[in-house]
Amino acid sequence: MMVKNMTNNVIEVTSLMKKYGDFIAVNDISFNIKKGEIFAFLGPNGAGKTTTVEIMECLKNLTIGTIKILGLDIRKNEMEVKKKIGVLPQDFNVFEWLTVFENIDYFAQMYPAHVDVDTLIEMLSLTEKKGTLFKDLSGGLKQRVGIAIALVNDPEIVFLDEPTTGLDPKARRDVWNAIKELKTRGKTVFLTTHYMDEAHFLADQVNVLHNGRIIAEGTPEDLINNHGGGNTLIMRKCSANAKNEIIKVIPDCEIEGDDILIKLPEEDGMKCMSKALSIVNRNELACEEFYVKKTTLEDVFLNLTGDKLS
Amino acid sequence: MSRITTDIKYSFKETFRDRMNIFWMFIFPIVLFLLFGYIFGGQSDSTTLYYQDNDGSTMSNTFIQSLGSTGALRLKDGSNMDLEKMLKEGKIATYLIIPGNFGQIIQQSGGTSSAGVNMYYDKSKPTSMAVVSVVQQVANGFNMKMSGAHEFITVNSQEAATSGMNYFDFLLPGILAITIMSSAANMSVGTITRLRSIGVFRKLSTTPLSSKEWIASRIITLTVLVILSLAVALFLASLAFDIHPQINVVSLLLVVLGTALFAGFGILVANFVKNEESAMNAVGVITFPLMFVSGTLIPVENMPWFLQYLAKISPLTYLSEGLRSSMITGNTGDAVTDLAIIAVIGIVLFGLGTATFNWKED
16 A cells, blocks of 8 residues: 555556567557656657557557556546546647647547646747648647647546657757646656657656667666766777877777777766876877767667667 | 537638639639530520521511521521531531512412422421421411311410429539539548648647547538538529529438538548548549439430440439429429438448548557
């Protein structure tokens, strides 16, 4: 009894599996999501992200496993669950010949209780586009309308499936800000993405998916620290004798043309860095540029799978 | 309930905003009506009789006037025309030459010798024979009058609704049936496959709206739209062609059940053919030939025997004949039989379509 109330989990997924014939799209995954956090599924296309999220949205049936949303088993309480969640599906579209206002109003009327449409329009800065037909909107605006529609029933949990795919950088920023805003309003956000910067910027918790399995989980910083393989000191355009001197002192450095790459060990990265710099300094050797390349979630994925994310 | 009314309200808005819908629902039936009306029914020119009166006497004038007074012919004076050439070139179907001595012969002979008028006609024109027989009748009447004979038998001809039905009367219910079929089948298959392919169904299925509620709302919208478009076509037909079809319970039921039948067919195709374009083509492949073989544009009896078999299995045949019987000829008995056939096929197709419709994905 005590455990249930203490965990504060709004979503509990246990041993979820989804098969299409013989193909296993989602292979025995389990995870919990806490109230108020932004939780991201990160993985390449075909990893099973969308399948999982669509099962949680009651859009597809699961093969094996249980999913509890706000304590409700989604297989037994589909209608109750639908009333409490908001969804921005992948490749979101609504009625092309209705305006922004009409589309939001349409979906608001689908719920027994709904938020005031004009309030939502204002919240997502869509006031100027209120009377524009949906088909005439840009991709970024369409996604913002989608987020507005995902909020019509004042849901406790919002699912956003690849919300910025295909958007230009400015539109992505706008959508990101809208998502951050959801968190400040106390919503729990479930996000799927194949952009590591998106997961890094937005998510409190990241699960990395690959071939239908969760291969790593944690905060973005944890993942980078645990799986990123550490930071790298890069010394660019070094002279031949600089390269010779460095390789003597730091034998496991890598030489790529005129560049020297030195993996910085996590414990004494600073020490390693000052060692390299002092060699250059002491011998007045020539190198044009020094910088430290931080690892990203991209590297995490590469290290875990040997594959690139996108 | 408010979910259904919301969907009805907004689907009307959407339909009327897209000009393509307005064209297909309101303009296309009228275009089809005028086009076929004038192609197949516009042969009134073949009952025009061109004449050359080389006599110009009172006698020849009286003869021409009595030809005109039958009302069966349109007379055109072809005095300065090369009628022989026009007939050979197929521009006219018949012409009449009254020779120069026409009046003289009749008056001088006092009934002993007969004056000839010459008829020329093109046998390939179906109405030319009718024109010849009208001229013959008038000549007979003339002979009787001249000889002072008593008329023993008179034929009182009366126009009956069935036989006197002109082509436009025949065509109108056919066009209405085609409109019902194409609107119902195309709108249902088009809307479903389009909303599914662009992902609107994915969004709708995450809301409390059920797919059954949605399909109910769309069928209500569709039925009202079909009735509206038929009303526009009927109104224009009564204005332009003075056709006044009867609107009764049977014809209304035919419209509603016919809509359900072809909507059911469209939904069924959309449920099994997932790709938008393929589904539209599948519906087109079936409905397009039906337009021509179902006694809508051409009477079934006028078609070759193998097409008559096709007409027998085409639901559109029963819809258009039911509408013709109930609205034009007033043959209620036939209309009710057609209605029963439409009802049975309609309930089966609509039932199957809605039962297999679901937007929840696998």
